[in-house]
Amino acid sequence: MPTPRSYDAIQEGEELPAEERLPTHRKIMMFIGASWQWVPQFYEQETADQMGLEGPIIPGPVRIAWLEQFLRRWLGGAGTFKRIHVSHRRPDYHDKPITIGGHVTRKYEEDGCKLVDFELWVDNREGERSVRGSATVSFD
Amino acid sequence: MSERADPSSDTASDDADSLITPAMQAAIGSEGEPVRVEISREVVRRMAEALDEDNPEILAAIDGDDPHPVVPPYALICMISHMSEMNVPDVPGHGLMAADDWSYTNPVRVGDRITVRPRIADIQERIGGRVGHSLFVHHEWTCTNQDDVEIARVRRTIAHYPNRKPAPGS
Numbered sequence: 001m002p003t004p005r006s007y008d009a010i011q012e013g014e015e016l017p018a019e020e021r022l023p024t025h026r027k028i029m030m031f032i033g034a035s036w037q038w039v040p041q042f043y044e045q046e047t048a049d050q051m052g053l054e055g056p057i058i059p060g061p062v063r064i065a066w067l068e069q070f071l072r073r074w075l076g077g078a079g080t081f082k083r084i085h086v087s088h089r090r091p092d093y094h095d096k097p098i099t100i101g102g103h104v105t106r107k108y109e110e111d112g113c114k115l116v117d118f119e120l121w122v123d124n125r126e127g128e129r130s131v132r133g134s135a136t137v138s139f140d
Numbered sequence: 141m142s143e144r145a146d147p148s149s150d151t152a153s154d155d156a157d158s159l160i161t162p163a164m165q166a167a168i169g170s171e172g173e174p175v176r177v178e179i180s181r182e183v184v185r186r187m188a189e190a191l192d193e194d195n196p197e198i199l200a201a202i203d204g205d206d207p208h209p210v211v212p213p214y215a216l217i218c219m220i221s222h223m224s225e226m227n228v229p230d231v232p233g234h235g236l237m238a239a240d241d242w243s244y245t246n247p248v249r250v251g252d253r254i255t256v257r258p259r260i261a262d263i264q265e266r267i268g269g270r271v272g273h274s275l276f277v278h279h280e281w282t283c284t285n286q287d288d289v290e291i292a293r294v295r296r297t298i299a300h301y302p303n304r305k306p307a308p309g310s
Contacts, residue, residue, distance in 0.1 A: 002196075021192075027192065030190035031218070034183055034187045036223075039222060041234055051236075061214070061218045064214060065187075073194075077197050081213050084213070085242075086241075087238070088236070088240075
């Protein structure tokens with residue numbers, strides 16, 4: 001089991017080690033089937049063509065889940081997610097590797113809660129930022 | 141949000157015409173029928189597998205004896221996302237998620253019966269942006285559990301573009 005990260009040990013400006021992922025077509029289809037998100041641009045080349053896209057795209061909720069998993073892994077099970085915000089800047093595609101990263105932006109106390117803000121991101125294989133995000137985690 | 145669309149396909153006259161129709165204007169502030177979803181252990185398990193979940197605590201909770209384990213927030217995101225978006229009259233082309241903002245107020249557990257109350261918060265357009273004339277629909281959802289306890293508030297922005305031919309080289 002990972003060691004839970006304590007609030008006191010977290011430093012403002014601290015970088016979270018980046019992680020690479022390969023969202024395979026098979027896994028994305030598994031996700032679409034499980035969540036029943038049969039949105040054509042997630043799996044259909046013809047719709048992607050109509051939209052001027054390179055191919056079927058990764059569903060937005062998958063990218064939010066990646067950021068959440070990435071941050072939870074770094075936290076080692078500590079903390080409770082209070083908020084997550086994402087801005088989808090450009091699409092990511094099936095079978096194209098991506099990199100997830102982030103850093104600590106702020107530590108503070110509010111209404112008796114110890115809170116930490118993070119900036120999070122996803123980069124595509126060309127190094128372009130496809131998702132910009134942020135999250136707030138509380139430590140009770 | 142797509143940046144592959146070819147902005148050169150828009151003409152000046154296209155940009156001059158608002159994409160927001162009277163029907164769309166009337167939809168702003170409207171509330172949809174509540175959407176009800178039960179947090180199913182099997183669906184959470186399948187999503188965890190699709191997402192290559194490797195957190196031992198989450199995996200143990202999903203497969204453990206507790207009939208109502210807490211699930212990761214992404215389970216809620218993934219289970220209610222698509223079915224909670226209200227239809228907006230006259231929106232052009234296909235929609236792409238532009239932004240999502242989730243505030244979690246209480247944990248979600250397997251077996252929870254979630255009610256999502258959706259509304260159209262706002263509709264805006266952008267003329268002459270990087271991807272041409274586009275429309276942004278802001279959805280808001282309030283999620284409560286079977287005890288009427290609020291578990292999350294969500295604001296989702298969907299970007300709509302008129303259908304386009306493939307951009308060169310795509």
